[in-house]
Amino acid sequence: MRILVLLFISFATFGQDIFNYENSRKYGDYLLKSGQFELAGKEFERLVYFAPDNDTLKTNLLRAYRLSNQTSLGIAKLPVLYNNPSKVPFSSALEYAKLQMQNQSWSAARDFWNQNENFSADDKVLLNVTSDIFNNNFKEARTTLALIKSTDNELGVGYKSILEKETHKKSPGLAALMSAVVPGSGKAYSKNWKDGIVSLFFTAGMAFQSYRSFNKFGVNNHRGWIYGGIGLGFYLGNIYGGVKSTKDFNRKKINALQHEASALFNTYY
Known part of the structure; x- marks a missing residue:
């Protein structure tokens, strides 16, 4: 009986030790560092409840929401954590700004950081x-x-x-002009060499076949008109394709630059 009592006291003491503030904070930090972001969020919610004036805990809570993609929850949480958006400390304010950016709420994000006094x-x-x-x-x-x-x-x-x-960037207008003068050159201008060569050979091939048919059978022969019609279709398509290829090139370039900007931003902040 005495042994059971001692065991009960030991477990009770051990349980209290596990759930004291310092151990809970260390556990929350561990969850955050180990990538268990959703569990970290729950742990920091509890910690913030017991230490509502601790800005480090609030920052970690917002970070856990962001990294676990609980974006809406994190955005809704800020007014609960801080009464005045303009007074939110820098670390928490930065996490909140990142949540707004992650949510693509650019207008709200700009309004927030432009009025915040700690940026x-x-x-x-x-x-x-x-x-x-x-x-x-x-x-x-x-x-x-x-x-x-x-x-x-x-x-x-x-x-x-x-x-x-x-x-x-590449100019769609210049690509259209180049394609009109030399079929396929507009696509080559935007580094799409393979399609450019195909456009050149198909358009030139149809034009040659049309000329050959007219020269051999006369202008009233249907073959020349068929080849000419197909060639005209390839020619107009080649102009459109040159413009589209240039726009695609520019879009990929912009996406790459935005990806580079994202990497720089995340490294700096």
Whole structure:
């Protein structure tokens, strides 16, 4: 009987030790670092309840929501954690901004960080440039980036390089003109060499067959008109294809630049 009592006391003491604040905080940190983000969120919810003034816990809670893709839950949680959006501490504010960006709520994100007092002027510039880049507003991004005070800022320098690359796009109008003069050249202009060569040979082949038929059988022979009609279809399609190929090239380029911007942003912040 005495042994049972001792065991009960030991387990009770052990249980209390497991669930004390410090051990719970360490467990929450472990869950976050080990990638168990949803469980980490539940643990930090409990911790924030017991320590409502701890900003580090609030930041980790918002981070757990973001990394577990519970974006809407994280966005809805901020007003519960902080009464005044403009006073949210930097770390929690950054996590909330990332949640809004992850939710593609760009307008709400910009309103939040522009009014928050704990983001520096350069932070606001960089965040606004990030928003512009992901919304394809590259002209606005260049104008905004010029407002940065620290010209050697790592993220600012990276964004400047991205914005310079964006100017080297292909012109759909030039592709159409090139395709009209030399079939297939518009596609080749956008690095689509294989389709360009196919367009050139098919269009030229149909034109040659049409000329040959007219020359051999006269203009009233149906063969020449059939070959000519097919050739005209290839010719017009080649112009459209040149424009489309150039637009596809530019879209892939923009996607690559946005991916690069995302990597820079996540490394910096």
